[in-house]
Amino acid sequence: MSKSNTKKPLKIKQPPDIYPTKTKAQVTIIFFAIVAMYLYSMNWTQRDMVGDITDAPANMVSVLGKFFPPNYSYWSNIWDEMALTIQMAVIATTIAAIITVPLALLSARNITTFKPLYYATRTFLNLLRTIPDLVLAVIFVGLFGIGLLPGILALIVFSLGILAKLISETIETVDMSPLEAMRASGGGTIQVIWTGLVPQVLPQFTSLVLYVFEINVRASVVLGYVGAGGIGQVLQSQLRYGHIAFPNAMAIIVLIFIVVLVIEYISSKLREALI
Amino acid sequence: MNLTLPPKPKNSLFKKLRAIVITISIIALYIWTFLGIDLDWEKAINKLIQQFDKVIPMLFSPDWSATGEVALTMLETIFIAFAGSLMAAILAVPLSFLAANNMMGKYLSMPGKWLLSAIRAFPDLILAILFVVAVGPNAFAGVLAIAIGSTGMLGKLFSEIIEQIDKDVVQGMQANGANRTQVLFYAVLPQIIPEFLSYAIYRFEVDIRASSILGIVGAGGIGTMIVFASANDNWSQMGTILVGIIVVVTVIDFTSAFIRKRIV
Amino acid sequence: GTSDEDDTQGTDGDAQGEDAAGETPEKIVMGFVPSQDSETIADTVQPLADRLSEELGIEVVGQVMTDYTALVEAMGANQVQVGFIPAFGYVQANQQYDVEVILKSIRYGSGTYRAQYVVRADSGIESLADLEGKVWAYGDQGSTSGYLFPANQLMAEFDIANPTDLETDFFSGVVQTGGHDNSVQAVYDGDADVATTFEDARTEIEENYPDVMEKLKVIGYTEDIPNDTISVTKELNDELVQQIKTAFLAFNDDEEMIAIMKEVYNWDAISEATDAEYKVVKDTYEIFKESLTN
Amino acid sequence: MIEFKDVSLVYPNGTQGLKNVNVTINDGEFVVIVGLSGAGKSTLIRSINRLVTPTNGSLLVDDEDILKYRSKNLRKLRTKTGMIFQNYNLVKRSNVLKNVLAGRLGHTGTLRSIFNMYSKKDKSLAYESLKRVNIEEKVYNRADELSGGQQQRVSIARVLTQQPKYILADEPVASLDPPTSHQVMTYLKKINKEDNITTIVNLHFIDMAMEYADRIIGMRAGEVVFDGPASEVTEKTFEEIYGRSIREDDLRGGTES
Amino acid sequence: MIEFKDVSLVYPNGTQGLKNVNVTINDGEFVVIVGLSGAGKSTLIRSINRLVTPTNGSLLVDDEDILKYRSKNLRKLRTKTGMIFQNYNLVKRSNVLKNVLAGRLGHTGTLRSIFNMYSKKDKSLAYESLKRVNIEEKVYNRADELSGGQQQRVSIARVLTQQPKYILADEPVASLDPPTSHQVMTYLKKINKEDNITTIVNLHFIDMAMEYADRIIGMRAGEVVFDGPASEVTEKTFEEIYGRSIREDDLRGGTES
């Protein structure tokens, strides 16, 4: 009795609003700030536009039309490059997946309770992720010369950043209670992680690795810009020939698309098998 | 002591076969990969030894005289990426609902999923061409290219979030007599908005980095600087660019954390 | 806007381009794709745009683009009226969209450049004929001096039907390096036996490999390749085109501009050019076109 | 009044959820349904507001066969039956007030509810309901900041705001500890008495059932095996509901498979 | 023998988990600790295997002060004290046998356990334990395919496999329905008697406590307020433990904030 009376009753005599005024004000300010920034950006980016936007769709459709129909017979020329791209992605993904494990554990709050280590790993991964893939590729080409190796290295570093983040987040959501039980029954750190944690994250781990594999296949297009090999380079030089090669380019895109779909399919099947 | 061991597990033939097939395929994939790819380590390492001093020290001794230019270009990039990502975030919402299993049903969501996949299949270069033709070579073409490129990825991520919502809450609203729209606004949106926001902000960061596309459309931006710095082997300028990107992304990280705390 | 009736761009000949001449746009967009066949690669077109705007009294917006395919398509849609396009891009633009060359750049006192064949000095390769069975390094297949011209020359000289046969039958292998300096490097490192680059790309890596000039030698050159163009779309009226031409040519007499052109773009001067000068590129293009579309 | 007339329900996978259920629940009653896990308690309760649809028989609510209802009627039916869930089913990220106002959704136009434009009356009703379950000071807290018992009280407030004629509660205390459970049950009972709302509650615990119920319905394998006032529950009733004598059963663990 | 000598524990955030606890638990006893939520039951029990570390006093297990233990000794201590949790704490995705074998972790080398190379003896011990709790037929089922009661029995089997000297059970039946709860308590009691393993159990339910305990320890706000045989529990004990007469309390819900 006394308890609920000592609680300061809300001053509102009126029925309350759904959100407190302060929250409302904050959200409103943020909202308008975003809208203002958006309008400003739109205005700023359009300052150099000549002519009006009404022709845009027609123009776009007419270029897009030049890509169709795709020249599927061109596929026979690019099997090798496609294979190479997949092989690069396989190697890069495998290595990234291996390196990710310790990094992800170190950057998961619930596993690495030693704060400085946790923050150091986090910061390192954040920095890694800020580096654009293009810069990575350029730097590695600068270091190792042209060829497959810089391409693979760029893919490794690039996917490491994403993978470690995603996996550490997965680790942070696991049920910690079995780990506690393992600890209570006298298991050492590695035993606890292996028997308590690994079974919980394995399905997610697999599907994230496959997701990164897919990203790596797509990223080969970017690598093409810097001569790091693969299908991207072919696409790049086809586009140099202008519109007559557009159907070839489209054939390449369709092929990449199919490969990615196959990977997606396999990954869903594999996940089913694992869960 | 007499040992009584547990009986051997009886795995179904299907499972056994599946395990065998998966194992063999994976082994085959790796064999194929390692046979197909030959890396010349010796050459790469020689090259590394030779180039290391030319690249790495330069990267770490940024060319501060380029600071002004980098800052200005970075600002341009932010405007373009912001407009593009916000547009994408808005476009991705309806698409993600169309592609979510639990909103459209397993089969009706297929076209949506395919559409999102198809958008993602278009490389930057081609998106760039499309939009340059549409609106000319300028920052706005960059905005559009980024918007479309990001829509594919955001739509996919959003639809995955929608697929993970807590169904019980939806049922709670239905039991109150709420209709479909009300359920959407009361049970679905509150659950997904925070994640949508995080992904949108994350994508904004990605768009700031992945700005090579902007160079192609003549939108300027940091991507163009990267292309030229690399073409001219200007490593110390590349260092400055990197610093610029790291600073901006970090600032965005903090701002977005702040905003998320307010809104979520 | 300009030339509204002109929807059927580029479907038929020059006649239409002439018809459309009439109005003057209030703003001109100038697209610039820096030449990859050059030592330093310029990243701005601002000085040129500013001066042009001054001379013409029309607002001129200059944009640097990193890929000429996009520029060609943009000119086709009349989103860009004045383009600084490499020769090969010009030919595409001309064939598809009737884009017309008006000027070209002069480098090292010449309106043309050549591609060269670089081999190791001790390789024993003396002539093009010795290249059979060797490994070929080039930047990429869209490079005029790195690929198209040398390939064309070899195909003609050794009677090879198409580029695929050249790459697989004549040569024993190819290395696509992504850039001229990389190609030279590939030969220097022994990854390839011959590189085709612009003349003389060896100097590109001389800083890092001081002995490159002795270690590598040039065994031949291709025909002359016309330099980068300044081209205009057919929608631009003749009078304005003339004005633009005059304005650019006037830069040659302007100390300040010459200095800029030299420093930023590596140009000595700008000179008039006609479509005919690009016939040699066009012919080459025709040959490759066939091999692409099957 | 709710009348089950020979109601059966077979789930799409073939499980028999309900089997020839005949039960009449009068207005104002406080009925507790007990039974083992899987006995069909939830199925019975969810039939009443058509979260599941029986496959046979007829189910009359206020003399109308609700099995024939389609979307519009269904909304009406659900508006007049409030439901409380074991896991509270609150929108964790919305604040308490918004969660409680969701109880008015059935009474509010779609547009108004989207823009949070509730009438003053609705808002004060919501606030009143929060007061009734003694949780008004948490009005702006997010639902996930509350303890289990508090969340369940919010969900009761939500139902109160709905001003239903019937309250259905599906194991409202299963996630709570005993003192909090008693507290929640007490609130439910209080509301039942004060507002004369017919209340149907599922419980695992027969002892708690006996303490609060006017009437107990025992279920087993989809069938009603006991129906009578709490005072009539005997040792034998236990046996009927739990399949055999309770003590014995517990020792053997035979009820699980 | 476990001796708490003036043990106190303050959590980093300032909460007083234990306050001057003095308790001695003799070998072979079956002790039940009761108390309201937040009373410190879990804290007490977790101190014994050092999942939490008291900040004051000394805690002797088999005459050694375990508060001074560091990693190696700690592993030994944990190997000899088995623990059963409210939520069973099984690895849901691993099968029953693997979960039970985890009880041997403390006795097994890291490498051997990573490659699942448990000795034949360990495996047969695990299987024996499963048999003792009557769940041997589920040996290859995944843990998430089992019902709550079955999962708790698996976790008992895990502890049995560990062959501990002490069993600590932190609300082992809180997630279970009454029949299953009795069943689990019965197994615990049986093991206590057959193997003479000292067993300490936390419970919410004082009635259940009285049924199984040799001895009951009542806690409130971190302090031991009752300690004696089950037979000595009176109405007054209730009041001491729950702070006031039990019924009143429940009605007010005053234990929540």
Ligand SMILES: Nc1ncnc2c1ncn2[C@@H]1O[C@H](COP(=O)(O)OP(=O)(O)OP(=O)(O)O)[C@@H](O)[C@H]1O
């Ligand atoms: N959606 C469904 N599809 C198929 N079978 C179902 C479904 N829902 C429930 N069942 C089955 O119907 C039977 C009755 O389930 P119900 O949920 O009504 O039991 P309950 O008495 O509420 O049990 P609990 O105490 O575990 O909640 C069970 O055998 C259950 O497995």
Ligand SMILES: Nc1ncnc2c1ncn2[C@@H]1O[C@H](COP(=O)(O)OP(=O)(O)OP(=O)(O)O)[C@@H](O)[C@H]1O
């Ligand atoms: N890790 C922790 N950090 C801070 N305070 C804690 C922590 N764990 C428990 N507490 C606090 O210590 C007090 C005792 O908690 P404890 O978990 O021992 O209670 P309990 O009797 O087991 O309650 P329950 O029945 O809810 O499990 C509570 O006030 C609790 O909030």
Ligand SMILES: [Mg+2]
């Ligand atoms: Mg149920």
Ligand SMILES: [Mg+2]
């Ligand atoms: Mg506890």
